[in-house]
Amino acid sequence: MTHWTEIAIFLVSALSGTLGAMVGLGGGVFMVPIFSAFLGVPIKFAIAASALAVIVNSLGGASVYLQHRMVNLRLALLMLVATALGAIFGALLVASAPVNALRLVFSLALYAMIVLLSLQRATTRPVTTGSDRFQLATNFFDPAVGGVVSYIPQHVLLGTASSTIAGLLSGLLGVGGGFVQVPLMNVLMRVPVKAAAATSAYMIGVTVVGSVLLYYANALLVPQVAVPAALGVFLGSQVGSRLGRRVHGRWLKRVLMAILLYLATTLLLQALGVPVPGTR
Amino acid sequence: MRRLAATVQQIRENSSPRNLTTDDTQPLSRLSQLLARLYRFWLALALLLLSIGTVLDLVDDRRLATETVPLAELPAALIHMDPAAFESVALLIVAFGPVAGLLTIIVSTARQGDRRTAGVAVLVLVVVAVLPIVRSLGGR
Numbered sequence: 275m276t277h278w279t280e281i282a283i284f285l286v287s288a289l290s291g292t293l294g295a296m297v298g299l300g301g302g303v304f305m306v307p308i309f310s311a312f313l314g315v316p317i318k319f320a321i322a323a324s325a326l327a328v329i330v331n332s333l334g335g336a337s338v339y340l341q342h343r344m345v346n347l348r349l350a351l352l353m354l355v356a357t358a359l360g361a362i363f364g365a366l367l368v369a370s371a372p373v374n375a376l377r378l379v380f381s382l383a384l385y386a387m388i389v390l391l392s393l394q395r396a397t398t399r400p401v402t403t404g405s406d407r408f409q410l411a412t413n414f415f416d417p418a419v420g421g422v423v424s425y426i427p428q429h430v431l432l433g434t435a436s437s438t439i440a441g442l443l444s445g446l447l448g449v450g451g452g453f454v455q456v457p458l459m460n461v462l463m464r465v466p467v468k469a470a471a472a473t474s475a476y477m478i479g480v481t482v483v484g485s486v487l488l489y490y491a492n493a494l495l496v497p498q499v500a501v502p503a504a505l506g507v508f509l510g511s512q513v514g515s516r517l518g519r520r521v522h523g524r525w526l527k528r529v530l531m532a533i534l535l536y537l538a539t540t541l542l543l544q545a546l547g548v549p550v551p552g553t554r
Numbered sequence: 555m556r557r558l559a560a561t562v563q564q565i566r567e568n569s570s571p572r573n574l575t576t577d578d579t580q581p582l583s584r585l586s587q588l589l590a591r592l593y594r595f596w597l598a599l600a601l602l603l604l605s606i607g608t609v610l611d612l613v614d615d616r617r618l619a620t621e622t623v624p625l626a627e628l629p630a631a632l633i634h635m636d637p638a639a640f641e642s643v644a645l646l647i648v649a650f651g652p653v654a655g656l657l658t659i660i661v662s663t664a665r666q667g668d669r670r671t672a673g674v675a676v677l678v679l680v681v682v683a684v685l686p687i688v689r690s691l692g693g694r
Contacts, residue, residue: 280618326648330597333651337593340586347582347589347659351674358681409670412582479652483682486649490622490642497611497619497641501604504648508597 275314275498282313284502287327291510293533294452295335295475296518296526301507302328302449303537307550315499322489323499325482327507328450332479334511335518339472344414346465346473349427352408353437353459353473357451357481360441374545381541383439387457388534400425401464414469418522423466433463441481450478453537456530467526471518581666588662589655596654600647607640653682 286308287301294301302324309320339345402424413424427433436458440451452474459470489495518526543550611618619638622645623631631639656679663672 326645329648329651330600333593333597333648337590337597340590340593343583343586345586347586348671348674351659351671351678354678355674355681358678362681362684480656480678480682483649483652484684490646490649493621495622495645497607497622497638497645498617500645501608501618501641504645505601505604508601 279313279315280498280502283309283315283323283499284506286313287503287506288510288513291327291331291334291507292514292517293510293529294331294507295511295514296471296521296529301331301510303453303533305503306449307540309499309503318494319496319499322486322494323496323503324449325486325489326495326500327503328482329479329486330504330507331511332450332475332477334508335515336472336476336479338512338515339475342414342472343412344469344472345476346410346412346427346469347476348408349410349430349459349463349465350473350477352410352430353434353455354477354480356434356436356438357441357444357455357477358484360438361444361451361481361484362441363438364442364444374547377541378545381538381545384453384534384538384541387454387461388531388538392531400466401428402426412469414472416466416468417520418468423469425464425466425469427459428464429462433458436462444481444485449482451481452478453530453534457534460527467530468518471526475515581663581668582671585659585662589658592655592658593651596647596651600644600651603640603644603647607637607644610635610637610640653679656682 287305290301290304290308293304302321305324305327306317306320309315309323310317315323336345400423404426406426408427408430410430411424411426413422415421416423437455440454440458443449443454444451452471455474455477456467456470459465459473460467463470465473486495540550608618614637619641621638622642623636623639628639628642632643656675659675660672660679663669663675
């Protein structure tokens, strides 16, 4: 591997980190295909480096969001129980179930989410009154609207149970699962998209911890790939989390929809047996 | 004119994140600040070690290490200033960042008497710890 490859890994990671932190993703869904298909990195090393970069992105992005109190910690912890359980099932499914059938189901689910997001108005009005059985109501300052946004998450049990899907996808694909969490929180639970992205940024790091430790134990975490990826994503997450606070929710939602479309199509092609560069 | 100036001043004060609510005194708000500081410190430490490792690597053979150092050999490798050891420790520190965050939440909320949040955080920690074991059994 040349120095240019290491620099390219750094740059790709920085861009992925910026975009990922803006919309609450780890950026792994971009890094793995690009590293392996275009930079010649073995797929397992790319996945391991990507999983580590997801944690870096989460730590970097969440530190900014936590500072501005945009992360709903109680909601994140509640959903993490289901997400982590889903990740275990996902890891088990990889070994036992036909993966292509699962990919088909998930790609259809992602397309359904895109439709839901496109039907939902960008300025989804959060619910500010009513019961709050789980004490999840909170508020944050949104510089884009120049004021405080308050909300009470809705359909908490259904949303928490549904976040198991994010965990399943994380276990299957080695990603953080933010691309499921953000629309889930935004559309179903009526959490403002910025708070959803911030909460997801915190959650994805916790979701992939187990995988990264295993990758290290199995010598798949190669410094030559992981170090430039970690540094690049750190830089990107700092830029992305700051940009994310200033960009209007409408634009964040469009970016998220584009990412979901990319993922859904990738999964669908894989399920149909069409080779997609860089995917497992 | 004076009223306009007062209104502008009030808007400025209201739009400052520091003054947005009175929840500075709320436990979860303080916990968020604490976690933000912990994450920044954690990343700074990891980046420092990564930088040391990278510089040592570049001085040594101008290439980054191609594999991490096994846990059992880490202390000896660190004493011998092995660049790969510094990079390995840095990567492990990154990996344990979210775990440190969970432990902070557990300790902080338990001290504040918020048993429900502490309990959920413990549950998350247990599930996260189970994941690598299950994956190991699954042959991954």
